[in-house]
Amino acid sequence: MTDQNTSALQNNVPSTVPPFVITVGRQFGSGGRELARALADELGIAYYDKELLVESAKLAGIEPEFFEQKDERFPSFLHGIFSFTMGVTPMCYYTGGGSITDDSLYKAISDFLTAEADKRSFVVVGRTADYILRDHPRVVNLFLHAPMEECVRRITSRADALTPEKAEAMAKRTNRWRADYYNFFTDKQWGNAASYDLTIDTSRMTMPQIVELVKHYLKLRGLI
Secondary structure, three states: OOHHHHHHHOOOOOOOOOOEEEEEEEEEOOOOOHHHHHHHHHHHHHHHHHHHHHHHHHHOOOOHHHHHHHOOOOOOOOOOOOOOOOOOOOOOOOOOEEOOOOHHHHHHHHHHHHHHHOOOOOOOOOOOOOHHHHOOOOEEEEEEEEOOOHHHHHHHHHOOOOOOHHHHHHHHHHHHHHHHHHEEEEEEEOOOOOHHHEEEEOOOHHHHHHHHHHEEEEEEHHOO
């Protein structure tokens, strides 16, 4: 991995602290990526989102174009016999019969995140990371949500060409994709509070305040 984010030094975390991971699930438009970046910058740890996970797919021989088409979307077809059983043990081969499948991409991401969690602290957005790292002793799982009108406001502020109606339709469609993906590859329910350590309504506080909230939680848990 060559991206500078992967080699972020833990400037704000004592070097003696064992690696920890923050996973960020999110509704579309709730500010998940913004918070994840802010936490990584504040704590001086690595940040993993689409750009870096593309690299993990490439290391497994999976083309980035395939990743872009399948990222956080329910498998469009079931190829062969899956080696995992609905979220119990995600064990499968990268390429079955010489072809790349939806489950092979999931396995590549799972292997990448599991290996990284043993090496360094990081923040990761989506990709069922909370489930993949469920056996890691030092993981904090967040889920961000907000009222639809707040999500629409955030989406349209990033894309001026989008009308509120189109932004709402995009949010609902993306949330459906993410929920289907999460519920398929895990034995939990996307967005259900029982699946996470903290669920946060991002309309209630500013991002800096939420960063402080999460930092305080990390300290209370003895992770930093």
